[in-house]
Amino acid sequence: MWGSMLLPPPKTSSSEFIPFCRKMESGSRFYSGDEFRLDSKWLVDPKHLFVGPRIGEGAHAKVYEGKYKNQTVAIKVLHKGETPEEITKRQGRFAREVEMLSRVQHKNLVKFIGACMEPVMVIVTELLLGGTLRKYCLNMRPRCLDTRVAVGFALDIARAMECLHSHGIIHRDLKPENLLLTADHKTVKLADFGLAREESLTEMMTAETGTYRWMAPELYSTVTLRQGEKKHYNHKVDAYSFAIVLWELLHNKLPFEGMSNLQAAYAAAFKNVRPSADNLPEELNLILTSCWQEDANARPNFSQIIQMLLDYLYTIAPPEPAIPSRIFTENTVLPPESPGTSSLMAVRDDGGTPKAQTEDEPKGFFFCFKQCY
Numbered sequence: 001m002w003g004s005m006l007l008p009p010p011k012t013s014s015s016e017f018i019p020f021c022r023k024m025e026s027g028s029r030f031y032s033g034d035e036f037r038l039d040s041k042w043l044v045d046p047k048h049l050f051v052g053p054r055i056g057e058g059a060h061a062k063v064y065e066g067k068y069k070n071q072t073v074a075i076k077v078l079h080k081g082e083t084p085e086e087i088t089k090r091q092g093r094f095a096r097e098v099e100m101l102s103r104v105q106h107k108n109l110v111k112f113i114g115a116c117m118e119p120v121m122v123i124v125t126e127l128l129l130g131g132t133l134r135k136y137c138l139n140m141r142p143r144c145l146d147t148r149v150a151v152g153f154a155l156d157i158a159r160a161m162e163c164l165h166s167h168g169i170i171h172r173d174l175k176p177e178n179l180l181l182t183a184d185h186k187t188v189k190l191a192d193f194g195l196a197r198e199e200s201l202t203e204m205m206t207a208e209t210g211t212y213r214w215m216a217p218e219l220y221s222t223v224t225l226r227q228g229e230k231k232h233y234n235h236k237v238d239a240y241s242f243a244i245v246l247w248e249l250l251h252n253k254l255p256f257e258g259m260s261n262l263q264a265a266y267a268a269a270f271k272n273v274r275p276s277a278d279n280l281p282e283e284l285n286l287i288l289t290s291c292w293q294e295d296a297n298a299r300p301n302f303s304q305i306i307q308m309l310l311d312y313l314y315t316i317a318p319p320e321p322a323i324p325s326r327i328f329t330e331n332t333v334l335p336p337e338s339p340g341t342s343s344l345m346a347v348r349d350d351g352g353t354p355k356a357q358t359e360d361e362p363k364g365f366f367f368c369f370k371q372c373y
Contacts, residue, residue, distance in 0.1 A: 042102050044068065044114035044124050051075060056132075058192075060090065068124055073113055078121040094121045097193040101125070104167050108160035110180060110191040128189060130181025133245075137176065137252050148317065150249040151284075153179075155309050156188035157242060162302035164196070165235050171196050174241035175214045176248060212261035213254075216240035217269040218296055236296035242305065243291035247275045250284065283312040 048069050055074070056063035066075040078094050081087040094117070101112035101123070111126040130136065133153070137145070145153075157179060164171055173195040180189050216237035244255050255275045256264035267273035274292050277285045287308050293299050300308070 038098060038102065038115065042098075042112070042114045044116045044122065046116055046119065046122070049075065049122070049124070060093070065127060066124075068113065071113070072127050074110075074125050074127045076123040076125070078123070080120065091117075091121070094123075097196065098123060100169055100193050100196050104163060104169065106160060106163040108156045108187070108189050109163065110189045125191070128180040128191075129183040130185050132177050133179035133181060133188060134176035136181055136185065137248065141252055144252045145249060147250070148313070150246075151309055151313055153188045153249055154242075154246050155306065155313075157190065157245065158302050158306045158309060160188075160190040161238055161242060162306060164190075165238070165302055169193075169196050170235045171238050171241075173211060173214075174238055174245060175211050176245060177211075179245070212265040213256060214241045214244045215265060215268075216296065217272075217294055219269075234296065235301075236299045239291045239299040239302070239305070240296075242302075243288050244275070246284075246291070247277070247288055250280065251275075281312070283308065283315065287312075 050067040052065040052067070054062055054064050061076050061078045064075045064077065066073050068075075078090060081090045094115075098115045101115075105111070110128065113124040113126065115121075115123045144150075157174070161171065161174070171190070171193070173192065174190075178190065178192040180191050181187065182189070216233070217240070218233045219237060247255055256267065256273075259267065272294055274289075277288045280288070287305065291299055291305065
């Protein structure tokens with residue numbers, strides 16, 4: 001039998017799952033509708049939740065592989081906090097994250113399955129077996145990613161951010177650790193909404209929020225802020241972070257290498273230092289330098305970023321021209337040696353026998369482009 005708190009994963013077998021909690025004693029509860037206001041379809045019943053090995057840990061939560069109603073999932077368990085003030089703050093953060101996850105769905109956002117607040121605060125999402133973008137890049141070093149792969153990943157990230165911003169949400173913590181890959185390593189999804197906030201809130205938002213190396217300069221102040229003091233910024237902080245992530249994808253190096261996190265943040269905020277964009281194609285150089293401009297208002301939005309990335313992809317791998325549809329009309333008759341006749345003839349093998357085109361033969365870049373993007 002297990003206690004009401006989460007147990008560490010078993011040491012004997014990583015594939016073994018244990019019950020999240022034992023049956024609660026009479027009078028106890030799993031969650032309260034008054035405390036946790038979420039549509040009932042998103043409420044997770046802890047009795048059907050099983051926990052496996054731990055797969056990640058941060059300052060505010062631990063993440064485990066698990067199962068929920070026979071579905072393999074990721075289980076994020078948020079730390080409760082020690083003091084009443086800390087508990088209240090973390091409950092508020094939990095509620096915001098769950099509300100945003102349940103409201104926004106996109107193919108490049110991690111899929112939300114549900115949440116519960118008792119016996120501990122838990123968020124359940126799909127499990128992405130490809131690991132983090134950080135781990136993927138580290139495994140590639142010292143080699144760089146193929147440029148088309150790097151730009152393809154950047155497009156996935158930009159589309160996720162465009163979706164969030166269209167719903168008035170700022171992520172505020174865009175970095176490789178919060179980007180997850182599918183098992184086939186072909187798609188990137190954005191995760192961890194723990195620091196995400198509504199941009200439309202009338203209150204000023206907390207400064208120095210995020211991870212130093214990827215934080216936008218406006219998250220700092222030339223005058224040290226007193227504890228709890230607020231300052232204003234907008235969704236363009238995510239464009240800056242995106243530029244740093246894109247730089248990493250293109251170089252497969254840590255940005256501001258040789259500096260500590262604080263030194264990198266200071267250099268970016270107070271000396272306008274950026275990673276070098278030299279030796280990059282002009283189009284990619286423009287994307288980077290425009291996204292990490294010191295003036296946040298001069299940075300492009302993610303719709304513009306997506307278009308710039310697509311334009312660059314077109315220059316390095318333009319789609320094949322489509323055959324005019326008119327040659328496929330029923331009444332079309334082509335002379336025996338007419339240009340284009342061969343395109344309508346079956347492919348022949350060495351013996352001259354017509355050979356049907358198979359499903360797995362190449363269909364051209366344009367077909368693949370539409371499938372991937």
